[in-house]
Amino acid sequence: MLVTSTSDAETALAADLGKSAIESWMTEIGFTIGQIDHALDHLDHWARPRRVRLQMTLRPGSARIVPTPLGLVGIIAPWNYPLQLTLAPLVAAITAGNTAMVKPSELAPATSAFLADRLPAVVGDHVGVVTGGVEPTSAMLEHRFDHMFYTGGARVARVVATAAARHLTPTTLELGGKSPAIVTESADLRIAARRIAWGRFVNAGQTCVAPDYVLVPRHLRDGLVQHLVDAVGDLYGPDPSASEDYGKIINTHHLSRLVGYLSEDGAGQIVIGGSADPDRCHLDPTVVIDPDPSCALMTDEIFGPVLPVVTYDDLDDAIAQIRSRPHPLALYLFSTNDDQIAQVTARTTSGGMLVNHTLLHLAAEDLPFGGVGESGMGAYHGQVGFDTFSHLRSVMRRPMRPDPSLMYPPYGPLARRLLRRLF
Numbered sequence: 396m397l398v399t400s401t402s403d404a405e406t407a408l409a410a411d412l413g414k415s416a417i418e419s420w421m422t423e424i425g426f427t428i429g430q431i432d433h434a435l436d437h438l439d440h441w442a443r444p445r446r447v448r449l450q451m452t453l454r455p456g457s458a459r460i461v462p463t464p465l466g467l468v469g470i471i472a473p474w475n476y477p478l479q480l481t482l483a484p485l486v487a488a489i490t491a492g493n494t495a496m497v498k499p500s501e502l503a504p505a506t507s508a509f510l511a512d513r514l515p516a517v518v519g520d521h522v523g524v525v526t527g528g529v530e531p532t533s534a535m536l537e538h539r540f541d542h543m544f545y546t547g548g549a550r551v552a553r554v555v556a557t558a559a560a561r562h563l564t565p566t567t568l569e570l571g572g573k574s575p576a577i578v579t580e581s582a583d584l585r586i587a588a589r590r591i592a593w594g595r596f597v598n599a600g601q602t603c604v605a606p607d608y609v610l611v612p613r614h615l616r617d618g619l620v621q622h623l624v625d626a627v628g629d630l631y632g633p634d635p636s637a638s639e640d641y642g643k644i645i646n647t648h649h650l651s652r653l654v655g656y657l658s659e660d661g662a663g664q665i666v667i668g669g670s671a672d673p674d675r676c677h678l679d680p681t682v683v684i685d686p687d688p689s690c691a692l693m694t695d696e697i698f699g700p701v702l703p704v705v706t707y708d709d710l711d712d713a714i715a716q717i718r719s720r721p722h723p724l725a726l727y728l729f730s731t732n733d734d735q736i737a738q739v740t741a742r743t744t745s746g747g748m749l750v751n752h753t754l755l756h757l758a759a760e761d762l763p764f765g766g767v768g769e770s771g772m773g774a775y776h777g778q779v780g781f782d783t784f785s786h787l788r789s790v791m792r793r794p795m796r797p798d799p800s801l802m803y804p805p806y807g808p809l810a811r812r813l814l815r816r817l818f
């Protein structure tokens with residue numbers, strides 16, 4: 396479907412999010428084809444029973460972990476990468492042998508219609524597509540699923556988890572949060588700025604793992620900000636609204652939310668961007684300095700093209716600022732100092748961590764992708780995705796003989812002594 400209908404998929408993604416064809420390919424269509432190819436290449440290995448060593452006391456015998464399909468899984472997807480985030484979990488679910496009911500986001504109607512039109516012909520009776528918003532999703536959640544996989548915000552995640560709990564259905568929750576980018580003295584500021592700007596402004600900032608705010612040493616703040624301003628110009632030109640490579644905000648509701656953040660008291664000073672065009676759901680790539688820690692820009696997940704730059708005194712301070720917030724989905728560190736990298740790795744928690752770039756860890760085929768705490772639970776991609784949608788069944792086998800009477804009562808003094816030693 397993705398190979399034969401690439402241009403229809405591109406058209407849908409352009410209509411929903413103003414994505415350029417190349418961005419759609421890199422982050423959605425080609426990305427998903429890559430996941431499918433990877434699954435096809437490795438499925439035999441993932442699905443094979445996994446032999447486990449038995450300890451002496453249980454020998455002779457053998458033990459295996461046998462991946463078993465769960466049954467029917469529910470997949471509820473968000474609007475920001477509406478194709479990838481519907482299909483990548485579906486690939487994992489089907490590879491593991493399940494049937495699925497998928498619910499693309501109603502906020503990306505063109506992509507949702509594309510999937511509803513095309514998927515049934517490809518996956519037949521194995522997959523049902525549910526379209527629409529809260530009402531059909533609520534009806535879907537009444538069903539008993541064997542696994543529920545939800546991607547989206549934490550508020551609806553609680554609705555989904557509550558509905559799943561009624562049936563004791565296990566859930567994977569792929570959520571978001573405020574993913575920090577720490578820049579240190581050892582980083583090349585120009586390269587760090589370009590990588591952060593790319594990660595923040597791709598898909599007009601509507602990326603769950605986008606760097607949500609930057610932490611920079613006080614004395615390097617102005618230098619980094621200048622490089623960020625230059626990077627925005629290099630990536631999207633003097634007028635980003637005219638750039639083919641810059642997307643749009645999903646709808647006017649989200650645009651006014653973002654504009655509201657910027658106009659709030661304490662939102663800080665805009666150094667580049669800030670202008671919006673409601674008719675085209677456009678907001679320029681925006682960099683802000685000196686935001687008040689209590690303003691919405693610094694308390695909510697921004698999920699749009701706005702990048703606050705915040706200062707820190709030393710690494711302890713940067714780590715303390717991160718630890719004062721819920722665990723983020725991603726943490727980015729720009730450093731070439733092994734000790735700093737070890738410190739930040741050991742003293743923070745996040746869904747994933749990437750040193751010296753942004754977003755790319757998500758594309759590593761065999762790295763599990765998922766959050767921790769408020770950024771989610773469970774993970775997928777590669778074998779971890781296969782396992783998420785499998786029951787890892789323990790199967791042990793014993794020969795009929797020998798059958799020593801030692802392990803059965805009545806236990807005489809010798810048996811008790813031996814059993815105490817053996818177990």
Ligand code: NAD
Nearest residue numbers: 472473474499500528529532547548551569570571572603
């Ligand atoms: P959304 O509004 O599209 O909602 C997600 C899904 O929930 C949709 O399919 C929607 O129909 C359904 N839904 C909405 N309200 C519902 C209700 N009351 N009951 C049942 N279902 C309901 O997406 P969103 O929440 O705006 O997504 C943005 C959030 O998702 C951000 O926090 C972002 O970080 C996170 N996100 C996470 C990932 C990830 O992979 N971890 C990826 C993308 C987005």
